[in-house]
């Protein structure tokens with residue numbers, strides 16, 4: 001907004017148009033199938049609730065055993081154990097890679113370089129949030145505005161110490177929601 005630009009999610013706008021102008025509820029969505037393993041990568045319009053395993057099978061299956069399955073994109077996605085879950089309204093894409101393709105990251109202590117702070121689009125202090133969760137100082141989560149995090153993944157991507165900052169933040173949010181629900 002500061003520079004007069006608004007970025008909108010095209011899929012969300014299309015769904016709003018369908019709902020408001022045609023009375024059509026959100027019953028399907030475009031899902032991207034990618035990564036090195038799917039035989040039929042591409043964009044597919046799928047009903048919400050479609051089992052992921054059925055979806056992958058119908059696109060031709062996999063070239064071999066899956067080593068890592070990611071629900072979402074490379075920056076914001078979360079690893080999944082298997083394909084035994086359905087397409088939800090939040091499933092933007094599924095990435096499937098072979099064994100050994102994703103190298104494990106050796107997570108180390110924060111060196112306070114400040115890279116995560118300088119890159120955060122929400123003006124947060126990601127290093128503090130990850131430390132708060134790691135050392136279970138949960139009463140400080142609100143103080144550092146954890147709920148303002150949009151989980152873009154930029155901080156984790158930049159961190160030279162390989163810290164899983166977004167995963168810590170997700171854990172912190174889950175703890176906050178659970179504690180505030182009582």
Ligand code: SF4
Nearest residue numbers: 110111113114116159
């Ligand atoms: S980028 Fe990583 S090492 Fe640097 S301050 Fe942030 S969490 Fe710490």
Ligand code: SF4
Nearest residue numbers: 120149150152153155
């Ligand atoms: S994931 Fe959250 S804390 Fe990290 S850069 Fe994005 S908005 Fe900031």
